[in-house]
Amino acid sequence: MFMKITWKTIIFTFITFSLVLVFLEFSLIFTSFLSPRINQVLIGVSPTVPDDRLGHRPNPELPGHDSKGFRNVSVPKEVKIVALGDSQTYGTGVEPKDAWPRQLEYLMKKSVYSMAYGGYGPTDSLILWEEAASLNPDIYIEAFYSGNDLFDSFDIVYNRGQLPELKTVNKNIEIIVKKAESEEPIAQSVSRMYRMGRGKELKSKPGIFQVRRFLSNNSKLYGLLRRAKNELLRRLSATKTESEWERAKKFAKENSDYCQIFANDQFKTIFTPEYRLSALNLRDSRISEGHRISLEAIRSMSERAAKDNKQFLVVLIPTKELVFKNFVKELSSTYIDLIQNEVKMWKTTKEFLKNRDIEFVDALPSLREQLTIGIQPYQVSHDGHPNKHGHKSIARLVYTKLKTRQ
Structure with a gap:
């Protein structure tokens, strides 16, 4: 015999369920207020905080970051060396101890303070200069990465209004740059390549993502459910027999317009020449600027x-694609175009530095040497950051250079 469901029953059930949700939400809010650690678990920690000049800087609340937000144990009063740069120096994808500034500190037996973060470039380092100088270092190290520093420098000056004195005084170039930006903003095109065409998917369901963003920012209960889901997925992933390389290949095949699978008897990885070229194409007036x-x-x-x-x-840091170039038998047209642009970019860079007596070291030979001795200095995935072996190679290169000055 079935129980008859009435509107009264439905309304009562809805009200009861809503009251339970409200009770749970307020209980979690109260618990979060009493315990900042629980609050971090529920809402997560944003990787960045807003910055008026930089746009963003790493969040001091992130584990393993100091009170200024950088990836150090603490903020010292003075240091011997300051390392400036982007994620290639920050150490994305490796443990803090494996990032090259930390490895350099171990080799030098001198304090090294890292002020690097993802999305930074030479212009960001210039903005951070006074902050770095306050630590009174004997040595400043600027890591210049070909993969996206050119785009980052253009974006911060032309689109975010910082360091206006670095804008071109050439009116013809200014006109060409403005025309290119009006046709398609460089930030949009680079982002599209980075997301491998997923930008349109995000725009197709704006309502859903707005609701998720609101719940993420305002609901502790939503944060708890999200954390539980992520932990469950992490554990399920850990039990899978599928190797990291199999996952990397699967990703590459799903994004075959943007990824190139590479494997030989010794090494295997995924290249992303389309994305790299979008931020290194010197034919684009904005990239050359x-x-x-x-x-x-x-x-x-x-x-x-x-x-x-x-x-x-x-420190000149190349792309993964340039490091592997001599080991790849079949180069796509985009890969060849990328390499030609990068070689040209580094040639101009070195001439500029030599003509102004600015000391530099090139990480390309050291990273390639790792390959010649059978050590892969990069992840097997499409990630373009060095692994711990790549970071060790860069640290030893810088150490050797600095020791010759002592």
């Missing part, structure tokens, strides 16, 4: 260091 801005920012930092009688060193 970003290159000029980057070099001018480096020149300015060098002059400031010299004025204070400090040592300044630039």
